[in-house]
Amino acid sequence: MPPSQPIRAARGVRDVLPGERAAWAQVEQAAARVARSFGYQEIEVPIIEPAELVERMGEDTDVVAKEIYRFQDRGGRWLALRPEATAGVVRAYFEGGLQAGPQPARLYLLGPMFRYDRPQAGRYRQFHQLDVEAIGDPSPALDAEIIELAAGWLNALGLRDVRLELNSIGDSRCRPAYLRLLQDYYRPHKEKLHPDCQRRLETNPLRLLDCKEERCQPFKARAPRVTDHLCEPCQEAFSEVRGLLDAAGIEYQLNPFLVRGLDYYTRTVFEFQHEALGGAQNSLVGGGRYDGLASALNWPDTPAVGFAAGLERVLSMMKREGEEVVPAPAAGLLVLPAEPGLSVAAAQVARSCREAVATAVDYSERSLRAKMRAAAKAGARWVAIFNREEGARKVVQLREMTSGEQAEVAWADLPERLISS
Numbered sequence: 001m002p003p004s005q006p007i008r009a010a011r012g013v014r015d016v017l018p019g020e021r022a023a024w025a026q027v028e029q030a031a032a033r034v035a036r037s038f039g040y041q042e043i044e045v046p047i048i049e050p051a052e053l054v055e056r057m058g059e060d061t062d063v064v065a066k067e068i069y070r071f072q073d074r075g076g077r078w079l080a081l082r083p084e085a086t087a088g089v090v091r092a093y094f095e096g097g098l099q100a101g102p103q104p105a106r107l108y109l110l111g112p113m114f115r116y117d118r119p120q121a122g123r124y125r126q127f128h129q130l131d132v133e134a135i136g137d138p139s140p141a142l143d144a145e146i147i148e149l150a151a152g153w154l155n156a157l158g159l160r161d162v163r164l165e166l167n168s169i170g171d172s173r174c175r176p177a178y179l180r181l182l183q184d185y186y187r188p189h190k191e192k193l194h195p196d197c198q199r200r201l202e203t204n205p206l207r208l209l210d211c212k213e214e215r216c217q218p219f220k221a222r223a224p225r226v227t228d229h230l231c232e233p234c235q236e237a238f239s240e241v242r243g244l245l246d247a248a249g250i251e252y253q254l255n256p257f258l259v260r261g262l263d264y265y266t267r268t269v270f271e272f273q274h275e276a277l278g279g280a281q282n283s284l285v286g287g288g289r290y291d292g293l294a295s296a297l298n299w300p301d302t303p304a305v306g307f308a309a310g311l312e313r314v315l316s317m318m319k320r321e322g323e324e325v326v327p328a329p330a331a332g333l334l335v336l337p338a339e340p341g342l343s344v345a346a347a348q349v350a351r352s353c354r355e356a357v358a359t360a361v362d363y364s365e366r367s368l369r370a371k372m373r374a375a376a377k378a379g380a381r382w383v384a385i386f387n388r389e390e391g392a393r394k395v396v397q398l399r400e401m402t403s404g405e406q407a408e409v410a411w412a413d414l415p416e417r418l419i420s421s
C-alpha cells in the first residue's frame with residue numbers, strides 16, 4: 001500500500017463509536033442483570049487459547065478449520081483466537097477447580113469472538129457474544145432454565161419478533177442407530193444432493209438436516225425425524241424440557257431440522273431467531289446440551305448446557321424494532337472561558353464540579369458564540385461562562401441551556417448548585 005494511504009481497519013471488523021456505545025451498554029447490562037438474577041456469575045477466559053482446544057470444537061472440521069484464526073507464537077506454539085467461548089469456559093471450570101464447588105457452576109461471559117469468514121451483513125470477523133453455561137448437572141430442568149434466561153434477556157431488551165425453535169438430537173445411546181437410518185435413507189439419492197451434502201452423508205450425516213440448498217430440500221422433507229427415534233431417557237428428558245417451558249409460558253416451535261454437527265452435543269438444541277434476519281444469518285441465539293464436550297477435551301466426563309448470543313445481531317434487531325437508545329451527552333456541564341489565557345482557572349472550576357456532574361472544558365480559542373453553539377450541539381445541560389474579571393472574583397455565569405436561565409454563581413457554590421437543580 002502506498003505510504004500516502006490512510007491506514008484503515010482490518011476487513012470484517014467494526015468500531016463501536018461513542019454514539020452506539022450506550023446501546024451496547026444497555027444490552028450488556030441487561031445480560032448481566034438477567035444472568036445474575038438466575039444465580040449466574042461472570043467469568044472471563046482468554047481470547048487466545050491453544051489451537052487444539054478450539055479445534056476440538058469445530059463443526060464439520062474442514063469447513064470450520066478454515067474459520068479459525070490460528071497462528072504460531074514466538075515460542076512456536078499454535079494458538080487460536082477463540083471462535084466461541086464454550087471450550088475455554090469448560091477448560092477454566094476444570095483448571096480453576098470449579099468442579100469441586102457447588103454444581104452446576106452457573107457462568108456467563110461477554111466478549112469478542114473471531115471467525116475468519118466471508119464478511120457480509122450480520123457476519124463479522126470480530127463479533128461479540130453473550131455466553132451462558134451451566135456445567136456439572138445433567139438435569140433437563142437446566143436446559144429449560146437456560147432457555148428461560150435467554151428469553152428473559154431478549155424480552156428485557158424489548159425484542160418482540162423473536163421465535164424459539166427447539167429439537168432434541170438424542171445421545172450416544174440412540175443417535176448412532178438414527179444416523180445409520182438417515183444414511184440409509186439418503187444414500188439412494190446421493191447423486192442428486194449438493195456436493196457438500198454428498199460429503200456430509202459420509203462424514204457428518206446429522207448436518208444433512210440443516211442444509212439450505214434448494215435441491216436438497218425435497219429429500220430433507222421426507223427424511224426420518226430424530227425425535228421419532230429417541231431412546232426412552234432422551235424422550236423423557238425432552239418432554240421434561242417442554243413441560244417446563246410450557247409452565248414458564250415460553251412459546252416454541254419444534255424444528256426437526258435443527259441440529260448440531262458434533263458428537264458431544266446431546267439432547268436439547270435450540271435457537272432464537274428474529275423474523276427480520278434473513279437467510280443464513282437469522283439466528284440471534286444458539287444453544288444446547290453438550291454432555292460429551294468435557295471428555296472430548298480429555299477432562300472428566302461432565303454434563304453441561306449453554307448458549308451463545310450474537311450481540312451485533314441483537315443490537316441491529318433492536319434498532320430495526322425502533323428500540324432506539326439515546327446516548328447520554330458526554331458532559332452535563334461545559335466550562336467556557338470567554339477569553340484566552342484562562343485555562344488554569346477553567347481547569348480549576350471543572351475539577352471542583354466533577355463530583356456533581358460530568359464536566360468538560362472548551363479550551364479552544366474560538367469565540368464565545370462558537371463555544372455556545374458547540375455546547376448546545378453536544379447536548380450539555382449547563383455551561384459555566386467567565387471572563388478575566390469574573391475569574392478574578394472567582395465566579396461564573398451558570399446558564400441552563402434549555403431554559404436559558406442564567407445566574408452568577410461563586411466557584412465554591414457550584415457543586416451544590418449543580419446537584420440541587
Ligand code: AMP
Nearest residue numbers: 122123124127283284285286308309310
Ligand atoms: P454459534 O456460536 O455459531 O452458534 O453462534 C451463536 C450466535 O453468535 C449466532 O446466533 C449469531 O447471533 C452470532 N454469530 C455467529 N457468528 C457470527 C459472525 N460471524 N458475526 C456476527 N455474529 C455471529
